[in-house]
Amino acid sequence: MRIGTLGNGLMAEALAGQWAREHEVMIGGRDPGRAGELARRIGAQAGTLQEATTFGDVLLLALPAEVAVEAVGELDVPPGRILIDCTNAIDQQNFTLAESAMAERIARAVPHAHVVKAFNLAADAVWRHPPEDLAVPLCGDDPTALAQVGRLVRALGCEPVQAGGVVRAKLLEATAALAIGIWVTGGDARAMFPPLEAAFGSVHPG
Numbered sequence: 001m002r003i004g005t006l007g008n009g010l011m012a013e014a015l016a017g018q019w020a021r022e023h024e025v026m027i028g029g030r031d032p033g034r035a036g037e038l039a040r041r042i043g044a045q046a047g048t049l050q051e052a053t054t055f056g057d058v059l060l061l062a063l064p065a066e067v068a069v070e071a072v073g074e075l076d077v078p079p080g081r082i083l084i085d086c087t088n089a090i091d092q093q094n095f096t097l098a099e100s101a102m103a104e105r106i107a108r109a110v111p112h113a114h115v116v117k118a119f120n121l122a123a124d125a126v127w128r129h130p131p132e133d134l135a136v137p138l139c140g141d142d143p144t145a146l147a148q149v150g151r152l153v154r155a156l157g158c159e160p161v162q163a164g165g166v167v168r169a170k171l172l173e174a175t176a177a178l179a180i181g182i183w184v185t186g187g188d189a190r191a192m193f194p195p196l197e198a199a200f201g202s203v204h205p206g
Contacts, residue, residue, distance in 0.1 A: 001148070004028055004056025006049050006072065008035045010124035011086055012062040017042040017128070018156055028052025030071075050075055058082045058148060059113075065089035065102060073109035082145040083110060084152075085169070086119040088176045095181030103139065103169035116140035116149045117169035118160075120176050130156050137163035137172055 001023045005012040008029035016025050025044035028051060029035030039046035045055070053059060053075045063071050065087040077083070085106050089099035099105070107115040117139040119127065126134075136153045138160050140146045150160035163172060179189035193199075 001151070002026075002055055002057045003060065003152075004047075004052030004054075004058075005060045005062055006052060006075075007060075007062035007064075008038045009062060009064075011119070011127070012060060013038055013042065014124035014127040015060060015062070015086070015119060015152075015156075016044060019152060020044045022155060026052045026055040028055075053077055053081070056081070058084065058152070060084045060086065061106065062086055065099065068102070069105045069109050072106060075110075077110045077113050079112040081110075081113045082142075082148055083113045083115045084119065084149055085115055085117050088120050088173060090177050090180065095177050095184070097173060097177050100173070101170045102173055103166050107166050114140065114142040114145035115166055115169075116142075116145050117166065117172050118149055118153070120172055121179065127156065130158050132157055134158045135161045137161045139163050139166055139169035139172055141165045 003016065003019055003023050004026045005016050006028050008027050012027060016027065019025055020042045027035045027039040027044050027046050028049045030049060036046040059081055061068055061072060061083055068087050085103045087102050089097060089102050103115055103117040118136060136158045138146055138149055153160040182189045
């Protein structure tokens with residue numbers, strides 16, 4: 001698989017650094033020096049954002065949320081490319097969403113690409129050494145794209161979870177804002193959810 005990153009920051013390093021062990025990777029960046037430095041660290045190629053877009057069968061959109069939509073809209077994205085959106089537009093003052101539907105905006109900006117929302121529920125440090133069998137929700141409309149992103153999830157030792165179409169990606173984005181707000185106050189967001197067998201009240205005490 002050929003993977004191009006749109007961005008050369010922490011999320012690009014964490015995810016592409018793992019994928020570069022098994023796949024061809026090109027780090028694309030607005031700053032050629034930074035892109036080249038990251039590429040050397042992880043054993044990848046370096047290029048511009050457009051070069052990475054042309055190179056990759058799968059693209060990881062890992063630019064800051066405030067510039068991501070405009071930046072991807074300016075690129076010549078070949079039809080049929082799989083575009084993984086891991087962005088979160090979160091207001092860090094009160095942990096609400098500064099933008100409520102990033103993945104949908106991205107999908108409108110590149111309607112000929114297959115957008116999959118993924119990897120937005122954890123920070124870069126988690127993806128460098130993810131817990132075994134960590135569930136990774138995926139939102140996307142194209143079955144082939146979802147299957148390909150699922151392969152990349154499993155390459156990290158994680159488990160893909162189908163979470164619906166791109167229209168439901170806004171729920172993942174809101175979940176990220178909710179969870180981060182809980183975590184920063186010392187709470188455990190995982191404790192909010194019952195195990196699967198009890199999710200619909202099918203398990204009774206006693």
